[in-house]
Amino acid sequence: MRVSMADVAERAGVSAQTVSRVVNASPRVDPATRARVESAMADLGYRMHRAARALRTGQTSTIGLVVSTLASVGNSRMLQAISEAASARDYALAVVTVGDRGIHDAFARLRSQGVDGAVVLNEATELARDAPPPADLHLVVVDSPPDPRFSIVQTDHAGGARAATAHLLSLGHDTVHHVAGPAGSFAAVERERGWREALLDAGRAVPEPVRGDWTSASGHSAAAALGEATAVFVANDQMALGALRAFSDAGREVPGRVAVVGFDDIVDAAEYRPPLTTVRQDFDALGARAVASLVAAIEGGAPAAESVPTTLVVRASSAPG
Template sequence: MGGHASRDDEATSARGGDAPVGDVHSGAGTGVPTMFDVARRAGVSHQTVSRVLNDLSGVAASTKVRVEQAIAELNYTPSPAARAMANRRSGVIGLIQAGRPDYGPSNAALGFNEAAREAGYTVSQASMRSLDADVLRQAVHRLVLQRVEAIVLISGEREGVAVLGGIDAGVPLVVVASEPAPALHRVSMDQYEGARLATGHLIGLGHREIRHLAGPAESMDAAERRRGWADVMREHGLATPEPIEGDWLAASGYAAGLRLAGDREATAVFSANDQMSIGLLHAYREAGVRVPDDVSVIGFDDVPEAAHFAPPLTTVRQDFDALGRDVVATLLEVLRGGADAVDRTARVPELVVRASTAPRARR
């Protein structure tokens, strides 16, 4: 007895029909998942996978969920050539935020969203509290399924840049990264020059024993700020003691401050961000160390509360709103055919002098 094929084309064998949009090779031996691997995992035909990839009708919601789950599990991405065959402008840009929702990344994302909206784009956003390579890959693939025109990653960790650089998503990829990002479009603030401004300010006040409270080792921004501090110190013939490493949070600044309070040689501290400065000031206050009379303290970022610390914090201001808008400007260049769009990495932070720094006291 003959029967009718289901509307989802659930059979796993291919019997003609729609030409697939995606890889049509078996991929055997290459380790690269293909459309047929996705079809086998989901228990459907490759035509059904093609319909899901191209957002065509005739696929039940439950089947679509199964196919999308298989795509995510296999980290499958249609080849760029195949995607180009079915390319259609979606008016959507993907944004991935990986890491804690700290002041800087959160405000850069806000600037990005506003600029994208002004340019006529909708933003589809994915967030993860900590960077996980597999979760990041899955986020990219899910955004590709949404037919985004480009994907942006805001994450301070270099692993995220490495993971994104290894994905052939078939759409432009842009990262906010203060270190080089081969094969990706890059936008950043000049963290190195900002650190030079901070350290130079302290040296200009007569300080010679300047300690550095650094950010976490995996952070690109932390590495650039540490490098800027060390280079300026060496240029002035000054020693560069091993920095104390924090984790960007006030509690780690407090722990570092308890150690630094016993360092009677130090007359100044450059903290890699304002949040750690809060803890540092707290520890100094408890230990009876006066800021800036005994030790000058300078931070980085200029969070809104910095002007109201006790004492008000000298810091390095970053324009995070402008950073987010720079990302959109770069994307627009690329999407308009400027494949060799110039990376925007020349924006320099601004030194903001307040009461937490003063000339070195004579001892």
């Protein structure tokens, strides 16, 4: 049996008009009443009829996600987090990838699906920054320098990199080498910045970073070029996996002769051999904040910027030099 607004109103002890205001995201409901109505909706299993709401409000309760690729672990984790956060707010999610036709085509495809706004993810953010933002599409960009045109949600990449580098230095290493990510990636640039600042603050030499492309194969190639480095901060866990294999191929025991720290704390990081010390990126919080920021923009809020902290997770791949 379909649950009606009247059923929700009776459960919450409010009028049907108040329930309608909550459903339509009206600001004319105090927070305590809104929470009571939303609790009643959840208890009764009430679901909005999207087509009816679209006719009433001009909004489809659908948001978009623009992404360059879903091949990387980080992007896949963000897709899952954003999908779950959107579902929790009773929004549908439309996903488009930026292909050969570029970011404008991606935005056009989202418009054709009637989305109320979109989250632009990671590598696609550089394309979004270089393009005039569509006037009819609210945007939240994940991982981007400050930009007054849209809301920004980002991980504290530099802070996590500083923590990783300081950890390795505290173990007695003279300096820390870096396997960096792609030059066009905001996350890679910020992680490299944090690593560099930590070394300069400690008065240590700053080796030339070796760059990869986020894949384990590129991490293997980069680490093989590091010579006799005794401590390495790798810009993501997938490249760190390749680095561990490169050191093993060269007969350089980890952590006995070289200590390794990654970034992301992907699901399998604790299963690497040895288990990988890494910087944990909170993908769930990042996705939830991105969706919350987008919904706020759709409802008339001003652009804002948020940063999600990271956590250093120490495992067996790092040890005293």
